[in-house]
Amino acid sequence: MARKVTGAKTAIWTAAAWLVGFIIFFPILWMMLTSFKTELDAFSTPPSFLFFHWTTENYATVQERSDYTLHAMNSIITAGGSTLIAMAIAIPAAWAMAFAPTKRTKDILLWMLSTKMMPAVGVLVPIYLIYRDFGLLDTRIGLIVVLCLGNLPIVIWMLFTYFKEIPKDILEAARMDGATITKELLFVLTPMALPGIASTLLLNVILAWNEAFWTLNLSTSAAAPLTTFIASYSSPEGLFWAKLSAASTLAIAPILILGWFSQKQLVRGLTFGAVK
Amino acid sequence: MGSITLENVRKSFGSADIIQGASLEIEDGSFVVFVGPSGCGKTTLLRLIAGLEDVTSGQIRIDGADVTDVPPAKRGLSMVFQSYALYPHMSVRGNIAFGLKMAGMPKGEIDRKVEGAASILNLTPYLERKPRDLSGGQRQRVAIGRAIVREPKAFLFDEPLSNLDAALRVQMRQEVTRLQKQLATTAVYVTHDQVEAMTMADRIVVLNAGRIEQYGSPLELYEHPANLFVAGFIGSPKMNLIGREVAGQFGAATIGVRPEHITVARDGEGWEGTVGVAEHLGSDTFIYVDVPQVGTLTARTVGELGIRVGERVRLRPDQRRIHRFDTEGRALAA
Numbered sequence: 345m346a347r348k349v350t351g352a353k354t355a356i357w358t359a360a361a362w363l364v365g366f367i368i369f370f371p372i373l374w375m376m377l378t379s380f381k382t383e384l385d386a387f388s389t390p391p392s393f394l395f396f397h398w399t400t401e402n403y404a405t406v407q408e409r410s411d412y413t414l415h416a417m418n419s420i421i422t423a424g425g426s427t428l429i430a431m432a433i434a435i436p437a438a439w440a441m442a443f444a445p446t447k448r449t450k451d452i453l454l455w456m457l458s459t460k461m462m463p464a465v466g467v468l469v470p471i472y473l474i475y476r477d478f479g480l481l482d483t484r485i486g487l488i489v490v491l492c493l494g495n496l497p498i499v500i501w502m503l504f505t506y507f508k509e510i511p512k513d514i515l516e517a518a519r520m521d522g523a524t525i526t527k528e529l530l531f532v533l534t535p536m537a538l539p540g541i542a543s544t545l546l547l548n549v550i551l552a553w554n555e556a557f558w559t560l561n562l563s564t565s566a567a568a569p570l571t572t573f574i575a576s577y578s579s580p581e582g583l584f585w586a587k588l589s590a591a592s593t594l595a596i597a598p599i600l601i602l603g604w605f606s607q608k609q610l611v612r613g614l615t616f617g618a619v620k
Numbered sequence: 621m622g623s624i625t626l627e628n629v630r631k632s633f634g635s636a637d638i639i640q641g642a643s644l645e646i647e648d649g650s651f652v653v654f655v656g657p658s659g660c661g662k663t664t665l666l667r668l669i670a671g672l673e674d675v676t677s678g679q680i681r682i683d684g685a686d687v688t689d690v691p692p693a694k695r696g697l698s699m700v701f702q703s704y705a706l707y708p709h710m711s712v713r714g715n716i717a718f719g720l721k722m723a724g725m726p727k728g729e730i731d732r733k734v735e736g737a738a739s740i741l742n743l744t745p746y747l748e749r750k751p752r753d754l755s756g757g758q759r760q761r762v763a764i765g766r767a768i769v770r771e772p773k774a775f776l777f778d779e780p781l782s783n784l785d786a787a788l789r790v791q792m793r794q795e796v797t798r799l800q801k802q803l804a805t806t807a808v809y810v811t812h813d814q815v816e817a818m819t820m821a822d823r824i825v826v827l828n829a830g831r832i833e834q835y836g837s838p839l840e841l842y843e844h845p846a847n848l849f850v851a852g853f854i855g856s857p858k859m860n861l862i863g864r865e866v867a868g869q870f871g872a873a874t875i876g877v878r879p880e881h882i883t884v885a886r887d888g889e890g891w892e893g894t895v896g897v898a899e900h901l902g903s904d905t906f907i908y909v910d911v912p913q914v915g916t917l918t919a920r921t922v923g924e925l926g927i928r929v930g931e932r933v934r935l936r937p938d939q940r941r942i943h944r945f946d947t948e949g950r951a952l953a954a
Contacts, residue, residue, distance in 0.1 A: 513705035516672050519692045520699040520776075521719035521766065531718075535709045 372596075379403070379589035386585040402590035410573060412594055419569035419595075421484050422559070423552035426491035427545060430499045433492075435541070438503035439533060443512055453504065456497040464494075464557045475562055484567045487559060491552045499548050506540030507533070546606050553599045570595035621683050622773035622806035623648040624669060629678035631664055638664045640830040641678070646774075646808065648683075651800050654810045655817040656827035656853070662810045663778055665827065669808060670776050671695050682773055693722075698767035699776040702783065704759045706751040712738070712762050713747045719770040737769040740799070757788050768799070774806035781816065793820060814854060818842070826850050848949035851876045857906055859943070860917045872944035872952055879906065879920040881938040884927065890936035893917065895929050909935055 377393070378386050385396040406412065441449050471490070472481075480486030510533065518532040534541065556571040563572055574595050577588040624646040631639040638661045646652050654662040667673040669680060671692035680688050687695050698719070706715050713734055720730045738744045741761040751759055760780060767775050777796070781789045797820050800807045811817055817824050818838045826833045826841065826849070833853075834846040845851035851859050859876040867875045883890075884907065893911035905921050917935055927933060944952040 511703060511705065513701045513703045514707060516692075517699065517701060517705040517766075518707070518718070519672070520670060520697065521770070522693045522722040523718075524693060524722075527722060532707060536707075538709075 372600075375589045376593050378586055379593045381586050381589075383584055383586045386589070402586045403594070406577075406587055406590045406594065410576065410591075412573070415568055415570045415573040415595075416598065418484060418487075418563075418567055419553055419571075419598075422487040422491055422567070422569050423549050425484070425488040426495065426552050427548045429488065429492045430496050430548060431541070431545060434496060434499040434503050434544075435529065435534070438500050438507050439529060441500075441504050442507035442510075443515060453501065456500060460497055468561060471558075472561065480562075482563045482565065482567045486562055487567055487569065490558045490562060491555055494555065494558065495548050495551055498551070499544055502544040502547070503537070503540065506537050506544070509540075510536055542606075546602070550599055550603065621648055623683055624774060624806065624808070625679075625681040625684075626665075626669070627679040627681070629665075629668060629680060630676045631661075631668055631673060632676045638830050639668065642830075642832050644825065644832065644835065646806060648806055649804045650822045651797070651807045651809065651820060652823050652825060653817040653821035654808065654825045654827055655812065655814055656833075658812055659829075660827040661830040662812075662825075662827045666776055666778055666808060666810045670697055670699055696773045697776055698770050698772040698774075699778065700760075700763045700767050700780045702779040704751075704763040704783075706759060706762055706766075708751055711748050711750055712743060712754070712765075715751065715762055716743075716765045716769050719766060723770070733769050734765075737765045740768070741765050756784055757792065760784060760792060764796070764799070768803065768805075772805065774808060775800070777807065777809040779810055779812070782811075782813075789816075796820065814856065818854070824854075826853060828853075844951065845876075845943060846951055848874060848876075848945050851943055851945070851951075857918045857920065862914055862917075864913075866914055867944075870942060870944055873947040874945040874949070876943040876945065877917075877937040878941065879918040881941040882917065882919040883936040883938070884909075884919050884921050885934045885936065886931075888934055888936070890934040891917070892932060892934055895927055895931050895933060898927060898929055907933075909933060911935065 379402055380398050380400065381392075381396050382399055382401070385392060388396075441453065475481045475486055480489070514536070515528055515532060518528045523531065553569075554571070556575070559569050559571045560575055563569070574588065574591050577584060577591045624644075626642050626644040629639060629642045630637065642665060654665060656662050664673060668675055671687070671690060675688055678688075679686055682695060682697070707718065710718065716734045716737055717730050720733060725733075734747070735744070738747055741764060743758070743761055743765060746754060746758060746762075751762065754762065760783075763780065780796070781792050784792060793816060796809075809816075809820060821838055823835060823837055824841055825835050828849050834841060834850045836844075836846075841850060841854045845854060845859075848861065852861065855878055857879045859878050860882070861874055861876050863874045867873055891911045891914055893909040893914075895907050896910050896916065897908040899906040899908075900923065903923050905923055905927070907919050907921060907927060909917050909919060911917055919935055921927070946952055
């Protein structure tokens with residue numbers, strides 16, 4: 345339905361939208377600003393917004409005190425590795441559920457999601473013990489496995505909704521053309537579902553990158569990703585706001601940049617299916 | 621070679637029997653059309669032959685070999701879908717070549733075959749385009765190209781022309797028929813359009829509620845329908861079916877007379893009735909006449925016939941072309 349849009353109305357709504365956007369972004373902005381303050385400025389009340397003594401010493405200290413490159417590498421390997429393995433499992437799984445559903449498919453989907461309904465801490469002790477006995481504590485493999493399993497239900501759900509949109513006829517045409525199941529998945533389904541697969545991949549990388557519960561509990565140093573690196577600055581020595589902020593800024597920078605460049609895909613992924 | 625044999629093939633989805641024991645012999649090189657009202661199981665039967673659905677019981681043989689449990693990719697058939705089902709991310713060339721690539725054919729040979737198929741179907745200028753840049757008719761041609769290029773044992777067509785406009789449909793109908801004769805490859809074609817069935821088929825399978833009602837050449841079906849269903853389904857306008865006393869006079873439970881086998885006159889012999897509706901098509905006029913004791917009868921007359929609504933007319937059926945059916949609806953011998 346058409347309605348009259350006046351200039352004033354547009355201006356008010358635009359301002360409101362910017363305000364909401366700013367509020368959402370504020371914590372990140374505040375964190376970035378704090379990372380350039382001295383520890384003293386970081387604590388001061390009332391807090392100073394822009395007019396403080398700008399310094400990069402926090403970044404230097406953080407670099408000195410801990411091995412950023414190692415943790416960043418761990419994050420890349422665990423987030424990337426768990427995502428790739430999850431995709432390799434989820435694409436065939438979602439394909440089967442979308443194109444050869446049985447009476448129980450809906451139940452299986454819900455059952456998979458139900459694993460996300462329990463707080464992770466509920467299974468911390470058994471998983472910790474299993475990891476200890478298998479020597480997986482503080483290993484990249486261990487983190488990859490736990491992150492992959494944790495995100496798998498969401499990945500399968502997302503891919504399932506994408507695949508549902510692809511006409512079954514086209515896959516059947518490939519089958520009639522003599523394609524085996526592997527070739528059908530590789531040459532027909534995957535290219536057609538590429539936007540969906542890309543946004544699922546991205547979202548999963550972000551989820552795995554920011555996952556803090558399992559990474560904090562199952563790793564300490566050798567395999568510790570950036571989440572552990574941040575946490576190490578809220579340490580027994582007391583809180584160092586400025587250094588914590590610097591560490592956090594360093595930790596989220598890569599994912600922020602990745603997210604910025606793939607905004608379009610991400611938005612499509614998050615709202616997919618809501619409107620055609 | 622491409623003969624297809626169905627032996628007592630059944631298909632059920634849950635408790636619903638979609639195909640209730642179909643047996644059929646499709647000869648190599650023939651053009652067989654499955655026709656029937658929607659929901660009669662014609663598409664399911666085609667998909668069973670393709671292997672896209674599993675049979676519940678029975679056997680399917682292609683060239684004598686049992687393929688009941690062979691996956692679609694290995695049956696050596698090709699299919700043209702109602703929705704065309706082109707690969708949207710591939711060019712026309714890629715679409716047509718896909719099956720050959722899957723078969724592992726060398727690139728030079730693929731190119732030669734794809735270009736051959738494209739030239740038969742007038743697609744050569746469009747080879748590098750994507751399906752979304754083509755018109756409906758061109759997409760249809762690509763789908764057919766994809767089917768013929770593999771030189772399959774048989775083509776399966778699932779209502780391929782139903783998305784085209786009327787003029788294009790007539791043109792494609794002729795092209796498909798000509799192409800099939802030229803390639804001499806077995807074709808199984810599903811349609812709900814009896815004009816397509818009559819014009820294209822060597823033999824027609826009439827399906828109703830999962831059963832094969834009759835299998836025969838178009839003229840056999842027209843001249844000797846095996847039962848009431850086929851009698852009513854084949855022919856347009858529909859055959860007039862008359863029951864009660866009138867049929868009794870002919871020694872049958874029901875008699876059928878095609879509209880084109882009724883002579884309309886203002887006087888003389890025959891059933892007397894009032895013209896209820898007259899449809900003037902130019903070449904023909906269909907008149908619907910209310911006859912007391914008999915019902916509404918349709919008669920097909922020449923276009924110029926000056927008969928108006930409300931006039932009283934006499935209808936004389938051609939005695940040699942009266943079809944007689946028993947109480948079960950089966951045709952009685954003449």
